[in-house]
Amino acid sequence: MGYKEIPFEVMHPGEFYYELLVSGRLKIDPAKKIKEPVTLHDPCNVIRRAGAAEKFRYIVEQTCEDFREMYPNREHNFCCNAGGGLSSLVQWYSHEARGNRVKAEQIMATGAKIVIVPCHNCTTGIKSIINYYKLPVKTMFFDELLVNTMYIPEEMLPEEG
Amino acid sequence: MAIKLEISEEKEVYRSSYFPEYVRPKIYDPGLDETIKRLTPEKIEKAYQAVFGKETARIKAIVETCIHCGLCAEACQWYLSNDRDPTYAPVAKVKMTAWELMKRKGKVDAGLVYDIARIVFTECNICHRCSLYCPFGLDITFIIGLVRRFCFLLGVVPQRMFDQNQTFMATANQVWMSQSDYIDTLFWREEEGMYELKNLRIPMDKEGVEVVWFPLAAEPKTGPYHIDRIAKIFQVAGVDWTMVTMNDYWDSSNMPMFIRDFFTMQRIVKGLYENAARLRAKKLVLTE
Numbered sequence: 001m002g003y004k005e006i007p008f009e010v011m012h013p014g015e016f017y018y019e020l021l022v023s024g025r026l027k028i029d030p031a032k033k034i035k036e037p038v039t040l041h042d043p044c045n046v047i048r049r050a051g052a053a054e055k056f057r058y059i060v061e062q063t064c065e066d067f068r069e070m071y072p073n074r075e076h077n078f079c080c081n082a083g084g085g086l087s088s089l090v091q092w093y094s095h096e097a098r099g100n101r102v103k104a105e106q107i108m109a110t111g112a113k114i115v116i117v118p119c120h121n122c123t124t125g126i127k128s129i130i131n132y133y134k135l136p137v138k139t140m141f142f143d144e145l146l147v148n149t150m151y152i153p154e155e156m157l158p159e160e161g
Numbered sequence: 162m163a164i165k166l167e168i169s170e171e172k173e174v175y176r177s178s179y180f181p182e183y184v185r186p187k188i189y190d191p192g193l194d195e196t197i198k199r200l201t202p203e204k205i206e207k208a209y210q211a212v213f214g215k216e217t218a219r220i221k222a223i224v225e226t227c228i229h230c231g232l233c234a235e236a237c238q239w240y241l242s243n244d245r246d247p248t249y250a251p252v253a254k255v256k257m258t259a260w261e262l263m264k265r266k267g268k269v270d271a272g273l274v275y276d277i278a279r280i281v282f283t284e285c286n287i288c289h290r291c292s293l294y295c296p297f298g299l300d301i302t303f304i305i306g307l308v309r310r311f312c313f314l315l316g317v318v319p320q321r322m323f324d325q326n327q328t329f330m331a332t333a334n335q336v337w338m339s340q341s342d343y344i345d346t347l348f349w350r351e352e353e354g355m356y357e358l359k360n361l362r363i364p365m366d367k368e369g370v371e372v373v374w375f376p377l378a379a380e381p382k383t384g385p386y387h388i389d390r391i392a393k394i395f396q397v398a399g400v401d402w403t404m405v406t407m408n409d410y411w412d413s414s415n416m417p418m419f420i421r422d423f424f425t426m427q428r429i430v431k432g433l434y435e436n437a438a439r440l441r442a443k444k445l446v447l448t449e
Contacts (some may be wrong), residue, residue: 008437009444016372016446017394026398044288078238079288085419088321091190092283099284101242120414120448122375140449143390151354152397155432158359 012046014118014142018055021062027060029151037066038140039112041126042077043119051075059142060116063149068110078103080117082125097132100125104133118142177276180257183248187280192320193278197271200315200423207273208314209267212307213259220307223299224260227252233291233301239284251291251301254280258308278317281308287419297436310421318420325416333432334378334412344406346381347388354389363392366440373442374404375413375433380448387448404434411446 002133016034020026046052053074054153060067070077086092103126107115117123126139173187176250213220234240234250243249248257258277262269288303295301312318318326325335332338347363354361364370380387395402405411410432417425437445 006434008442011444011446013374013391013446013449016444019402020394020398025400026394044286044290048289048293075293076290079286079290081238081286082280083286083288085319085322085416086283086286088325088416089190089283089319090321091188092319095186095188095283096358099239101241102238120379124431141387142449143387143394146391146394150394150397156359156397158356 012050012052012118012150014046014056014059017146018052019140026146027151028149032149032151034064034114034145034149035066036113037041037111038064038069038114038116039068039070039107039110040073041070041080041115041119041122042074043117043122044077044079044083046119047077048075052095053072056118056129059145063145068112070106070110073160078106078124080119080125082121082128087121087124093111093128097128100129101133104135107135107137114136114138114140116140116142116145167386177272179261179273179276180248183257183276190319190368192318193275193321195327196315196317197278198277200271200274200317202268204315205269205271206267208311209262211314212311213263213267219303220267221342223301224263225303226297226299228297230296232294232296236290236294238286238288238290249284251285254285255301255304259304262308262311273315274312274315277308278312278319281305281312282319282322285397306421311418313420313422322416322420326420326425329415329417329429333409333429335414335416336378336382338378338382340406340409343381343411346385347404347406350385350388351392354392357389358393358396361389361392361396363388364403365406367401369441370401370403371442372400372402372446373437373440374402374446375411375448376404377448378412379414383385403440403442405440408432408436410436 012056040056042053059136081103086096115126115137117126118141123139129135130137175185177183177188226422229252230251231250233252237249237251239249240246247253258280261273285305287305289302291301292298328335328337347365351363375390376388410429413433415426415429417429
């Protein structure tokens with residue numbers, strides 16, 4: 001592209017949220033923390049190839065009260081089975097869900113009610129497992145998690161009426 | 162997203178004529194079933210020569226170093242989920258695709274191309290977990306990627322993947338969204354978000370910002386709530402940020418990469434890169 005060194009940093013929002021939380025620019029309201037048991041799915045691209053595992057765990061531990069690890073986790077996680085373009089193959093959805101029974105077992109073993117999936121592609125994969133095996137869990141993104149738990153200053157709230 | 166279980170339980174069985182142990186449910190996909198009818202041995206050999214013809218050191222190193230220990234099998238979720246069926250193991254996927262092609266020097270018929278395309282496109286996620294467990298650290302997914310390239314040159318690609326690739330060629334995003342639609346969606350989300358956060362702004366094409374945020378094209382199309390959530394987080398944290406609307410390059414998903422269409426792939430990346438460089442951003446944040 002003409003540049004040997006990229007003139008800017010490229011990052012996943014999870015890594016950026018981590019920076020915001022650590023530097024104190026974004027604060028979490030302790031009263032709003034998620035009470036239900038949650039677990040975290042590690043997306044291949046940002047965990048196995050970019051090594052953001054600990055940053056993601058920091059965000060989850062800040063915003064949730066009951067965090068349970070899947071096993072195996074971090075860079076040894078199993079894929080969501082929607083990677084490599086499979087997320088768009090509608091004809092193959094049941095084939096895809098059958099091919100990822102281990103992920104369903106992994107999620108059920110944690111006993112969590114919410115699976116935090118910080119990747120659109122992985123959400124497609126996890127949702128097709130949830131629908132196929134009828135798992136009693138729901139998926140959540142980091143943005144939803146933070147919007148629900150962050151501390152909003154008084155002056156930023158809209159006026160009544 | 163609702164999935165009907167009734168239609169998905171396939172009764173018919175597909176048996177490969179090349180590999181007797183490769184037995185799978187029959188799933189109709191026009192991108193595979195129809196395109197193999199157009200193939201001729203000459204076309205297949207030409208595509209083989211284009212991808213594997215040079216036999217580079219990297220391909221040779223991977224193919225000749227592998228000792229068939231099968232440690233990668235235990236790492237693959239396809240293998241573990243299908244009751245340890247050996248045809249789902251990563252080493253078997255490489256054996257049935259790249260090795261078979263190289264053994265026959267590309268002189269194969271359309272039946273094998275169907276098997277190959279089915280294996281590399283629908284039974285591998287390129288998740289790299291197998292490379293993590295390989296005692297030599299061989300990049301198995303690199304071989305799968307090469308075979309995907311071979312299938313792409315022949316046009317034997319699952320229909321939806323090929324369709325999305327063509328969408329990228331035409332509009333540079335995956336959902337046929339025009340620039341005016343995109344800008345309109347951002348204004349709409351700004352208006353909606355104002356009821357929850359005072360003076361919510363979604364800045365567009367602002368120069369010298371801290372963060373440029375590139376969404377996934379599905380966000381303005383089917384999940385617009387993501388945009389105002391991001392805007393709220395950034396506004397509360399006081400981040401100086403912007404979104405790009407000045408040209409078509411704003412979609413951060415890169416579907417051409419999955420079928421190894423290098424030309425379209427580099428067009429997308431170059432477009433995103435140039436947009437961020439033009440706005441002199443310090444950070445480029447892609448969507449979740």
